[in-house]
Amino acid sequence: MSRQQSINSSQTPTPTTAQSPLSRSLKATGEEVWKRTEKINAELFTLTYGAIVSQLCTDYGRDFVKINEQLYQMGYSIGVRLIEDFLARTALPRCQGMQETSEALSKCAFKVFLNITPRVTNWSSGKDAFSLIIDDNPLSDFVELPMDAMEQLWYSNVLCGVLKGALEMVQLDCDVFFVSDILRGDQQTELRVKLNKILKDEIPIGED
């Protein structure tokens, strides 16, 4: 999933990244960046993730609470770096409000990295929490959970960690967790994002 190298670093620079995302909709930005992204085999990705989860199951002796935690932690470490990659590709500015954040997530971020566009629903009354309904989760293709895992394991928990880490890097302190998962026999896969608070930018000592 590495970025297409469109210009050689020793040459004079020419336009590479999307310009002025404000003038175009987030959807168009997402689609355009996706077109320019190098593609890899989705099955390879799905199977690699499956191998990681099954290895964790062995390592933690099927203690699914710990496995969830570990997947979340792995996701967090991915997210804090992935956000830079995302911003470098899309050149998006900070979002104004959660409404815009939800659109940037579903139409740009998920589109660029996984080529899916989750639906945004279930807004809380204060507009600070929303759900992403993931219909075609590429992480869980071909997966059927064994009986003991169905109760506790959030198979795609890595996604929660990624969102948490990435949002934190743009000063949005959020709680991200799964509410339901098709793998566990639910109707749909629902990921909940809840804003705790907007973090303040640091200022140099002596400025306040």
Place this chain on the structure above:
Amino acid sequence: MTIYSFWIFDKHCNCIYDREWTLLANPKSGTTNSKQNDDISKLLYGIIFSLRSVTGKLSSTETGRTNEISSISTGRFRIHTYCTATGLWFVLLTDFKPFNYSKVLQHIYSDIFVKYITNNYLSPYDFAQSEGEKRGQGTRKITNRHFKNNLELFLEPMISS
């Protein structure tokens, strides 16, 4: 176009990379991550920081958009800035001739910084490792060889052309 120096600031108000060229004829001249530039980097940070808050206040509230600074010019030189949503600032000091360096800075971010620092899991993603290194008190710098070499290679043609 001529470039004089290049700086990167992180979100903890620290300068994490600085490069200054002294002899225009020799692209290898000058200093990298020099202690002597500490004070200058703080002043430079202060200029941009203050102007950012001013422009933020002046921008119309209709669009609700922040009003980012792209360049600041003085009688002798220009300061070009590129700020990311994660709080990184890429700053380039050049001669005063108008030229749009935003593409240059964007390229440095997306094809050099992200490639050699962010995607390098052995390099820290956050250069402040404790509370005492935040708010402009940190001294850690980018020392990655690949990053440095590629940056030099990319900027070399612009030093005196």
